[in-house]
Amino acid sequence: MSPSPLDRRSFLGLTGAAFVCTLAGQRVSTEEGQIDVDRLAGGVEVPPRVAAANGSAASASAAAVATASAQVREYWIAAEQRPWNIVPTHRDQMMAEPVKGHSTFEAYAYRPYSPGFEAPLGPATVPGPLIEAEVGDTVVVHFRNRLKAPVTVHPHGIFYSNEMDGAYKGKWTDPGGFVQHDRTFTYVWECREGTEGTWLYHDHGPMDPLPVFRGLFGPLLIRKAGEAAPNRDFFLAFHTWDPSTTGLRNTYYCVNGKAYAGNTPTLEAKVGERVAFHVYGVDNFFHTFHLHGHRWTEPDGTIVDNRTFGPADSFSFEIAEDNPGRWFYHCHVFQHLHQGMNGWYVVS
Amino acid sequence: MSPSPLDRRSFLGLTGAAFVCTLAGQRVSTEEGQIDVDRLAGGVEVPPRVAAANGSAASASAAAVATASAQVREYWIAAEQRPWNIVPTHRDQMMAEPVKGHSTFEAYAYRPYSPGFEAPLGPATVPGPLIEAEVGDTVVVHFRNRLKAPVTVHPHGIFYSNEMDGAYKGKWTDPGGFVQHDRTFTYVWECREGTEGTWLYHDHGPMDPLPVFRGLFGPLLIRKAGEAAPNRDFFLAFHTWDPSTTGLRNTYYCVNGKAYAGNTPTLEAKVGERVAFHVYGVDNFFHTFHLHGHRWTEPDGTIVDNRTFGPADSFSFEIAEDNPGRWFYHCHVFQHLHQGMNGWYVVS
Amino acid sequence: MSPSPLDRRSFLGLTGAAFVCTLAGQRVSTEEGQIDVDRLAGGVEVPPRVAAANGSAASASAAAVATASAQVREYWIAAEQRPWNIVPTHRDQMMAEPVKGHSTFEAYAYRPYSPGFEAPLGPATVPGPLIEAEVGDTVVVHFRNRLKAPVTVHPHGIFYSNEMDGAYKGKWTDPGGFVQHDRTFTYVWECREGTEGTWLYHDHGPMDPLPVFRGLFGPLLIRKAGEAAPNRDFFLAFHTWDPSTTGLRNTYYCVNGKAYAGNTPTLEAKVGERVAFHVYGVDNFFHTFHLHGHRWTEPDGTIVDNRTFGPADSFSFEIAEDNPGRWFYHCHVFQHLHQGMNGWYVVS
DSSP states (O other), rough: OOOOEOOGGGGGGETTEEEEOOOOOOOEEOOSSSOOOOHHHHOOOHHHHHHHTTTTOOOOTTTHHHOOOOOOOEEEEEEEEEEESSOOOOEETTTEEESSSSSSSEEEHHHHHHEGOSBBBBOOOOOOOEEEEETTTTEEEEEOOSSOOOOOOOOOBBOGGGSSSSSOOOGGGGGGGOOOOTEEEEEEEEEOOOOOOOEEEESSSSTHHHHHHHOEEEEEEEEEEOOOOOEEEEEEEEEEHHHHHOOOSEEEEEEOOOOOOOOHHHHHTTTEEEEEEEEEESSSSSSEEETOOEEOOOSSSSSSEEEEOBBOOOOEEEEEEEOOOEEEEEOSSSSHHHHHHHHHEEEE | OOEEOOTTTGGGEETTTTEEOOOOOOOEEEESSOOOHHHHHTOOOOHHHHHHHHHHOOOHHHHHHHHOOOEEEEEEEEEEEEEEESSSSOEEEETTOOOOSOEEEEEEEEEEEEEEGGGGGGBBBBBBBOOEEEEEEEEEEEEESSSOOOOOEESSSSSGGGSOOOOOGGGGGGGGGOOTTTTTEEEEOOOTTTTEEEEEEOSTTTTTHHHTTOOOEEEEEEEOOOOOOOEEEEEEEEEEEHHHOOOOOOOEEEEBBBOOOOOOOEEEOOOOOOEEEEEEEESSSOEEEETOOOOOOOTTEESSSEEEEOTTTEEEEEEEOOOEEEEEEEEHHHHHTTTTTEEEEOOO | OOOEEETTTTGGGETTTEEEEETOOOOOEEEEEEOOOHHTTTTTTHHHHHHHHTTSSSOOOHHHHHOSSSOEEEEEEEEEEHHHHHHHTEEEEETEEEEEEEEEEEEEEEEEEOOOOBBBBSOBSSSOOOEEETOOOOOEEEEEEEEESBBBESSSSSBBBBBSSSOOOOOOOOGGGOOOOOOEEEEEEEOOOOOEEEEEEEESSTTTHHHHHHEEEEEEEEEOOTTOOSEEEEEEEEEEHHHHHOSSSSSSETTBBSEEEEEEOOEOOOOOEEEEEEEEEEESEEEEEEEETTTOOOOTOOOOOOOOOOOOOOEEEEEEEOOOHHHHEEEEHHHHHTTEEEEEEEEE
């Protein structure tokens, strides 16, 4: 077999474990296997505004931060590479089966730091750290890119001006849409009225969606001002690790970077608690969220125990916990469920 | 061609009529064609709590039934195998075409019985019998498994304690999550406040989802207490028969086990009637429900004539019938529509 | 390679750029490539009621028009064939890349005419012309088929009697469900109470869905009586051009017939304006609509910036424009986004 032509765009025709090559926009040929993001990134030109800003000492966003009168929630977050084991137990506790095959690859992940990037606050994780604020706050994310390829932070839901959207836009790209290796960009976003909710953030740079599919996403929560937090907040990203981005043999349907109960988050709560679930999707697929032994009321008043959502959809619901036991949460697409998209919810 | 490796998990990467094998968790190799569920079931160990309960004369659920003070709705349901013809007319009335190919296979189906399993109340059907109750009721399902492989009944929406969820959970499995050949388990579920709605029930045992994809699912309706029933209640399961579970050559996109108008349910109503549609999904795919010549108001107040839903989603709507004629209902995914997921709604 | 058997039904198992043949209902064999609709249409029998009506001078709908007391909105629309360039700039402005490959094919498109089909009001377009009315109005569409294959106009949402549904129904087909080459049929539809909303119309004739997938669809808006229009109304169809219907090499994920920013509609608005988006789906896939820098309130009160919708789903939302800049709108299925389903929204 000759090498398959494969680039950023061509890998996108994913269907289950297989991918279908498109023939448009080919830039490189690779053997079947992991796409070489760094190599691809070498072919991307630095957009003109980004090049101009590179010579400037002042951050484009300094003025915006200075004039923000509301409370400022400040985060220092880096994008880093790290080994990531998708199925660390090599077991599927739901079906009581082994999960064969090598399951560790080099992921991209957001990592929280103390102010000034002095010291990491923990490891880089998939998903990245929770960004949390209240309506009225200003969120400032100091973002450092420790990857070789340019990446960004693009938020959902929150208010941001055009140059703060963290999106690559070809020749119209602002510096926040193309953060180069070892550079830092400071994003300033505003929690205006009407931005409350559970959202996600993710890379939206020139290599999109490859860095997202290698782990560059995380949760963003904007509470109403003064709103009392529930006893538990669970943030659950439903997404897929694909062979073309991991170099692994299998596709894994994941919750928060892990696959199969016992590897995915085992959520714990107690009877009597207010428990909030915050669910979002970050892949090419549509999913449902199903919780055994429980049901909740949707904003339209309907009672459900299963809900459809798509890529970048996010939603929350709260339950008053009343049912002890060992329960499953899972995607109810049977294929996804049985390829890892399930976990335990243990109520004592 | 050498035999394809194929097991419970590997068949799940379905896309249209094709399936993509995953390489994890292979337990058997089979020729292309129907997965041998009984053979696979032979490799599943009896979970410890199930083995312990097998020696016990008392049903784990007897106490619960005895203490139920509300009205008890009692059902006797067996899981059985039976021949099932997906396209009995061998015609597609929508397109006025023949539907070629053998369309009968050995399905799994729930069958209703009189008390004590004295006599069948009718044939085993796909979907299984309607389980119907009101808020405040207790539902008791005496379930007998006449299949060789262990299967269960797992309900949506209704309240159940942990040992009544009918779900296989590996070493944590309760007897209700692993009902063996020729054994009976009695499920006790409660229609508490906040469980009203249209739901589904289905197998969730150790062979999941193979038995579901061979027919083990059915509708569950919980009305509000004292609520007046409409003139017509139509329960419509949107699902797929796949070659790997039927052994047939083609994939069929079905409503209630049948494919193509004239085989799927021909619904009938009269002008002036209140007509309720109860729709749910039971496969790997997302569907829409579209009804010609009619529209309805969603709980959020929007008016629609087409609605997206996913696996295990269920929803209901009611119309005041005002438009006589021969109408289609169908999934509006064009591929699904034209591979059988359509039927007649005849209003006189 | 021997010719692949391929017909109207067999092309339906589309997955990304590939299609999976089903084996049912084969009528012709073709080389890989564009399906020959005209040739297939030659094999379809004229339904009995259509044949009977062909000899009649009077339109079946004349009486209905005459008795309509409300305002009549009258349209003259033809279905025509025309060359259609999906990527006229041969550039993807989002990723600043060329889009290689021939992108012009012979589309089917609805074209607006002056009364009596005197003169075209503009070119045939994909989507077709907006049909617009208010609750209380009667919509009359004089439809002329200039294609060789029989096609129709089937509307969503609006009220229509059975013979006005524009749907092929095999032997039950009315003349409006099978409009032959060079014939005209007049559809009469009513904007009754409870039909307000954004809808779509599309072919639903005997070749369905081939003509839809070659461009026969368009938007239908029914405003509430006396409702003030927003400053801007954007109608966006999310759909796919597939090799089997275009004869082109690639699959294109499109908005309004075009793929990739700079080719898809560049929407323009000004700060302070009320801007309405009307979005609908017309292919085999589920999509999301995401708008950068903005969010909106759903009818159930939730705030979102991304929404899932399926084939023939349609929805609208309105924003009070407050955020200048060059923004993206796009489907957030990453595969679709990067195969063309994105565009610019420029706010000044």
